[in-house]
Amino acid sequence: MSSRRSGGSRISDDQIADLVSKLQQLIPELRGRRSNKASASKVLQETCNYIRNLHREVEDLSDRLSQLLASTDTDTDQAAILRSLLM
């Protein structure tokens, strides 16, 4: 299926459905479902919840880092961290 679309053309249901199922694969809640088609509104709902969770995790981690960094020197560790991250 071609994913090209001109600016003014109407977006087909299929394209939307494609994106919705793509989203479904990204969300842990819905990924393991046997029925591979959750309703679109359910997918969007879970997507919102998932994004909110991720935002909260970022905040918690920033909080944790701000406390941890109070007593460290990060310059020398950068190489070590990068190595462990990218291995």
Place this chain on the structure above:
Amino acid sequence: MNKYNPPRMNPSSLRSRFATRFLRTLSKINAQKPTSSSSPTEIFRRYRRIKAAADKSMAYSVRSRRTWSRAMLWKLRTRPCGRRSVKTSTIIKSREARKTRHEKQNKNTTTTTTTTTGEDGVVFGVEADELRELVPGGEAMDLYNLLDETAHYIKCLTTQVQVMKKIADFYSP
């Protein structure tokens, strides 16, 4: 710069770009420690800067290839982490509000035309609005772009969380 968007993002290169940038910024933040670096105010201030640094590093790693990253970069630039000029922020807010209201009027008509065809049509509109508030720049997107941008945004957010987790674990006692 090629404008082609690869269909799938290579997680390790985004991860390394983000990690490098973020660590660099963390060093800078850390280098500016005042003497009372463990006071609650200091920690809170540092929390704000770290969070902004994380979001900024991710947005810069994606650059302007995505609507959401462009929106986030714009938002971060007009709201520097320390002082905020009240005048500019109120002007921008009122401009944004006017634009959003205007877009919303247009969006409502667009949403109804694209959603009347599906059986989930009506519900789509409500959930989509909620999603629009969560994804940077979402207010101005049509449904197709919103879903597309959301998928990319989620991928980047999960990378961001993974890297931050690893860093925090690294520094944990």
